[in-house]
Amino acid sequence: MNKRPRIGLYTLVALSVVISFLPIVWLILTSLKNTAGIYAWPPQYWPDPFTFDNYVKIVTESPELLLYVLNSFIVALGCTLLTLTIGGLAGYALSRIKMRWGAVLMVFILAVSMFPPVSLLPSLFQNFLKLGLLNTYSGLIIAHAGLFLPFTVWMLASYFRTLPPEIEEAARMDGMGLMRIFLTIVIPLSWPGFVATGLIVFIFSWNEFPLALVLMTQNAMRTAPVGISLYPGEYAFPWETISTATVIAIIPILVITAIFQKQIVGGLTAGAGK
Amino acid sequence: MTVVQLDRIGKSYGGFKAVEEFDLTIHDGEFLVLLGPSGCGKSTTLRMIAGLESISTGLLSIGGAPMNDVEPKDRGVAMVFQNYALYPHKSVYDNMAMALKLQKMPKAEIQKRVGDTAEMLGLTDYLARKPAALSGGQRQRVAIGRAIVRTPKVFLFDEPLSNLDAKLRVKMRMELQELHDRLGVTSVYVTHDQIEAMTLADRIVIMNGGVVAQVGSPREVYDTPADEFVAGFIGSPSMNFIDLRRNGDDGWTSVEGHLALPPLSFDTGQRADLRLGVRPEHIEILDPGADDGIGMTFDAKVLLAELLGADALLNLDVDGIRLLARVSGTEHPVAGDRLRIRFHEAQLHAFDCESGRALERGVPTLVS
Amino acid sequence: MMSSLSPLDRRRQQTGLAFVTPTLLVISLILVYPILQSIVLSFGSSSIDGSEPYRFVGLKHYMTLAGDDRFWNSLWVTLTFTALSIPLELILGVGLAVLMNEHFRGKGLARLAVLFPWALPTALNTLMWRWMYNADYGLFNAVALQSGIVERPINWLGDETLAMMSMVIVSVWKTSSFMALIILAGLQSIPRELYEAGRMDGMSKWQEFREITLPLLRGPILVALIVRSMDALRTFELPFNLTDGGPVTATESLSLYAYKVIFDFIEFNYGASIVVVQFLVIFVMSLAYIFTLRNKD
């Protein structure tokens, strides 16, 4: 084929890659400068001196920023496990058991997921206050599970529908109950679906903002996106700390996304394609 | 003694009746085949026996005990599925042993049973493998083995050979036959393949649109089809049908073309019309000069001749009617040939034009 | 029909119900009950901790809302933001998807690059951009000033129009990739034979795109549009972190205004009436989409 379109293609690809990475790269570069470098004129495009001081400083002086990441991790992991467990059961029932209200239930579950999260805040805050769930991991885990269960149920139900039902029927003939079929046949056969869904839910939970903001009011319980956003000092935003903390907070997501790129993309497109 | 009794069993999905009034007693040790076109309700019937579908109306009993509300595992039946339905993540051994493990059978006993069954089916060397590492025929053997180890009172098969290639299908068919002879367990077998049905069955149930069209031995359904549907379904290629109208001499003339036939020995009653059926293999091609004038002989022109191998199919024009004839021999006629053909009265079938029911043989009623 | 269920089916259904119950409980606790409660709150007055009993006040809050300029402003901001960002995302999404559907080296890396912005927390993405937009030390002004394009720093987030544009850019940057992924999946499900047939008919590349690609992408595009519009209509952390709704209220979205009313001004009941209206807007919008979807098929 002729050469020109190829060059055009690569230019466009390169442009998209650069634009996608630019804020992240700039942030990383910022985190590797010293304070003078960050606020220097003329601006430093490359850190000079190149230093890990900001990272050391976070560990020694602002360990709460690391605590935020730990909180995010606990909440996201807990939410993923809870969601996959109960959402998997619900998805299985809705995809495989003929229930009189099954279809209605599915539509209902999807419809309630349309509510804007902020509309939940006044009442959730009150209820969590009453129930003593404010500033607890379990509280935010349940709240996130509520937000992401509709997606989970939908995803897993579509996945279960792709399995040949005869295997489960054979298991029924062999004498297994529904729970045992789910645990020993369905889960092993649909783990790619669980992995994809779980990864996306983990990312969703890690990234969730409004509920995490309102339901975790104590500094020590904040998740990374909220904690870092609310971190500012008294006068100006301390960009050397913020950039470094942000880098630390997004690294887990960057790694997960890079490793499981295929599963995540597959899950997203499967969920939207149906 | 395992008699399976289907007492006017029916299944509806919402308003749609997938199976209606299925009434049959399956004898102990019988090999019963459910045959019919796709969508006619064969699988639904089988699955009602298995307990995988609930029974909407009627009563099912196995070995004398009512089964409608009994869980599949407690019915004493085992099922072999078309796509094998093996547990892909478990070894052949575990696949075969699963039901026994769930019954909490002692381990030694399980090992012995699975071992014996595997040996019978030639699977001993594959017990440690996963299903993915087996050929199609081997997988189906495992599926059958999984059913056998349970020593069920009834075997249920849902098109077990449909996923195999033609050669393997014939081989497995024979193996199934041997197996049945050996074990003598009551079996219900679903297929849409009439050759499978003819070769395996003690009795065939032919279904059409959720209803039983005919129950009978392979011979019976071939020789005396109960209605036009069965007549057309059994036999390959299909039976020729000719619409006839009574003429003034109590003989019959074809509605299309101008084929004329003498009075027929069917119990036609006062009917003014009927549908005649002639199987392609029952149209005799007369040798030149062999026309002795006996029986119904006609002039025919060969429009097309297709060689099938040992046989050939002739597309004939007989007095303006298209008929298919099956002839044997390598020196068959070719397109353009003109022939004499003969129908043998005893091999003809007649059907009511409206209901499609077969007419009994008997003395024809003469109206003129 | 009265319960003519066979015991076999009934047992199965009971197990099914048991399987669904935990999910229903959580969803009821987190989604259904709060929504209903928000509706109730919006028609009354009460205190956060329940020390003051609920008193029904009818449409009072909604009347206030009707005369609240700041509310109308936030509605306008939200709709403007949605109307500006969705078409841009769509165009870029289709472009990116077509690009990613080509074969070239380093495709895995390129796909990862477009996936990253979507995968990262919006709140932190916004911080990164805010840093680049920073009038004094930001990357954009550094480049603009050094290259002599401008003489004075641009106040990206301090000007009403620029601030809205800046916000739209962050959103488009983050979510075009999501659009692209969904559209890409649609692209890859178009049978190759269609294009071969098109080539036999003598179609140009552009005609192929117009006559084959676009019509067959309608489904995925509509799905992406629905999902994204619902997101855009409830955008919260983006203005929260980028501008805090400013300058003044130029980028104050509905969600952000509702949040401030509830947690800064401690007006739970009034805030509830805002979120109810917001929900209605989203609901109507979804219905509109669903009807377009239906009618076209």
Ligand SMILES: Nc1ncnc2c1ncn2[C@@H]1O[C@H](COP(=O)(O)OP(=O)(O)O)[C@@H](O)[C@H]1O
């Ligand atoms: N779960 C179901 N819901 C609705 N209709 C069904 C269901 N299962 C089967 N049917 C319908 O019942 C009829 C018989 O199906 P089936 O017994 O599978 O046919 P066969 O096995 O003879 O091909 C078909 O028309 C099929 O569409």
Ligand SMILES: [Mg+2]
């Ligand atoms: Mg079938």
